Amino acid sequence: MSKNKETKGKETEKEMMVKLSDIDPKFKYEISKLPGAENVLLCFQCGTCTADCPIARFSDFYRPRKLIRMVQLGLKNKLLSNDVIWLCSTCFTCIDHCPQDVGIASIVRALRNLTVEGGTMPVVYKELASNILKTGYTYIISGLRLKKREDQGLPPLPKANLESVAKLFDVTGFSKTLEKERT
Amino acid sequence: MSELRYLLFLGCVIPYRISSYEISARKVLDKLGVELVEMPEFNCCGFPMDPVKHDLMLTLAARNLCLAEQQNLNIMALCNGCFGILNHVNKELKEDKKLKEKVNGYLKEIGMEFKGTITVKHLIHVLAQDVGFEKIKETVQKPLNQLRVAQHTGCHVVRPGKIVGFDDPENPSTLKKLIAVTGAECLDYMDEMECCGNPISGINSEIPLQLAREKLDHVRAVGAQALITVCPFCHMMYDLNQSRIERTFNEKFRIPVLHYPQLLGLAMGFSPDELALKQLRVDASKILTEVIAQR
Numbered sequence: 001m002s003k004n005k006e007t008k009g010k011e012t013e014k015e016m017m018v019k020l021s022d023i024d025p026k027f028k029y030e031i032s033k034l035p036g037a038e039n040v041l042l043c044f045q046c047g048t049c050t051a052d053c054p055i056a057r058f059s060d061f062y063r064p065r066k067l068i069r070m071v072q073l074g075l076k077n078k079l080l081s082n083d084v085i086w087l088c089s090t091c092f093t094c095i096d097h098c099p100q101d102v103g104i105a106s107i108v109r110a111l112r113n114l115t116v117e118g119g120t121m122p123v124v125y126k127e128l129a130s131n132i133l134k135t136g137y138t139y140i141i142s143g144l145r146l147k148k149r150e151d152q153g154l155p156p157l158p159k160a161n162l163e164s165v166a167k168l169f170d171v172t173g174f175s176k177t178l179e180k181e182r183t
Numbered sequence: 184m185s186e187l188r189y190l191l192f193l194g195c196v197i198p199y200r201i202s203s204y205e206i207s208a209r210k211v212l213d214k215l216g217v218e219l220v221e222m223p224e225f226n227c228c229g230f231p232m233d234p235v236k237h238d239l240m241l242t243l244a245a246r247n248l249c250l251a252e253q254q255n256l257n258i259m260a261l262c263n264g265c266f267g268i269l270n271h272v273n274k275e276l277k278e279d280k281k282l283k284e285k286v287n288g289y290l291k292e293i294g295m296e297f298k299g300t301i302t303v304k305h306l307i308h309v310l311a312q313d314v315g316f317e318k319i320k321e322t323v324q325k326p327l328n329q330l331r332v333a334q335h336t337g338c339h340v341v342r343p344g345k346i347v348g349f350d351d352p353e354n355p356s357t358l359k360k361l362i363a364v365t366g367a368e369c370l371d372y373m374d375e376m377e378c379c380g381n382p383i384s385g386i387n388s389e390i391p392l393q394l395a396r397e398k399l400d401h402v403r404a405v406g407a408q409a410l411i412t413v414c415p416f417c418h419m420m421y422d423l424n425q426s427r428i429e430r431t432f433n434e435k436f437r438i439p440v441l442h443y444p445q446l447l448g449l450a451m452g453f454s455p456d457e458l459a460l461k462q463l464r465v466d467a468s469k470i471l472t473e474v475i476a477q478r
Contacts, residue, residue: 034237035237035282054378054394055378055380055383055390058389058390058393058394059387059390086234086383086386087383087386087387087390088383089378089380089381089382089383089391090233090338090339090382091338091342092338092339092342092343093338093342093376093378095342095343096342096343096344096345096352096353109233109237110237112234112235113234113235113236113237116234116235116236121235122385122386124385124386125231125232125234125235125385128231128232128385129232129235132226132227132231132232132243136225136226136227137195137198137199137225137226138195138196138199138227138231139195139196139199139200141195141198141199145198145199149198149202152202152206152459154202154205154206154209155221157193157198157225158193158221158222158223158224158225159224159225160225161224163293164226164246164293165226167292168239168242168243168246168289168292168293169239170292171242171289171292172236172238172242172289173236173238174232174235174236174238174239177235
């Protein structure tokens with residue numbers, strides 16, 4: 001029993017070991033300049049965010065407190081190649097409950113944005129982005145649906161200005177990111 | 184600006200999947216003398232793009248805000264997600280000059296400028312604050328006195344509390360009061376503010392189902408005959424996905440999930456068909472039989 005425990009403990013320790021060569025000491029400052037992430041240095045690891053996180057209750061991996069600590073330590077590469085950052089459901093409970101006013105959900109958002117800039121985007125977001133570019137709407141609304149609206153006496157759906165939408169994708173630099181994804 | 188006139192921001196989920204919410208909302212708002220103006224043009228509120236590009240979210244949201252400014256109308260959203268993002272961006276751009284300059288730099292490319300002249304509301308703000316409980320009460324002709332329901336307010340209509348500044352994000356009461364006006368009893372249950380989980384459905388299919396299952400479990404435990412929502416995205420989790428939840432966890436819930444305007448509409452005396460109750464996936468006829476039997 002005790003041996004098992006020890007082995008387990010050692011494994012965890014090994015997993016948690018941070019090599020100095022993995023660290024980007026300036027990463028926390030980079031993050032702290034991003035909107036909503038200004039207070040990342042103030043996190044004192046109380047764990048309120050993880051305790052109150054609805055996703056953490058059902059996930060074995062998503063731990064907002066751990067993510068913030070990893071930012072503070074500068075584990076940039078580990079964070080930006082980690083699928084776990086896509087599990088935040090943006091309920092904002094962590095933001096409301098944090099005693100240090102650390103915008104945890106916004107920091108997770110910043111990590112996602114950086115990951116996407118680095119060339120990795122979950123398929124679902126590629127689909128949604130492409131739908132918005134094609135129709136202005138996040139989902140493709142079928143002709144059948146549009147006909148049904150009419151039958152139900154609902155007014156026609158507002159039309160999208162696709163030229164403007166495409167322009168906004170361009171000027172914010174997101175078109176380029178999408179192109180990179182395609183190639 | 185005339186007090187009860189709004190630019191209706193439908194969003195994407197409603198026309199894609201949840202027309203029953205729109206149909207019932209239009210019915211009850213008309214009865215309450217609320218005038219809805221259609222958006223002259225539309226694009227997604229921006230919320231789904233925030234995870235991939237914050238600036239894109241800002242500009243998509245700001246473009247909708249500009250469209251409302253051009254009409255000199257406040258926005259009313261039916262979806263928590265649309266309300267949350269449009270309200271957040273509107274407030275941020277009004278307060279943060281630097282950010283406003285940046286976003287206006289983008290908007291210039293499409294010949295628009297954010298000025299900061301309108302406000303963004305959710306359906307329940309309009310009902311509770313602008314229409315008022317007294318006026319709603321006057322339209323209730325068939326109070327639903329025997330009905331016992333539970334409510335799911337959802338996240339973005341109250342959180343982050345600092346940004347939204349409406350109701351108590353820990354223990355919101357607006358929807359409960361709106362339900363009480365219909366004559367139905369609104370029951371308290373465990374973890375009322377728990378998230379529906381739907382925003383991560385595209386990433387992980389298990390966790391949202393677990394969250395929704397727990398919600399339905401808590402709602403069932405207090406004996407609620409229906410769950411009442413005010414967001415199409417939350418509604419999807421509990422209504423559209425309920426049979427999937429039942430299959431996955433080998434449970435039987437069969438809890439009808441009504442949009443608040445459907446509940447209010449029934450109390451106003453509209454027929455179930457007028458309120459598109461048949462479009463709900465979980466059969467609501469059991470509670471309807473009771474409601475109608477009382478009339």
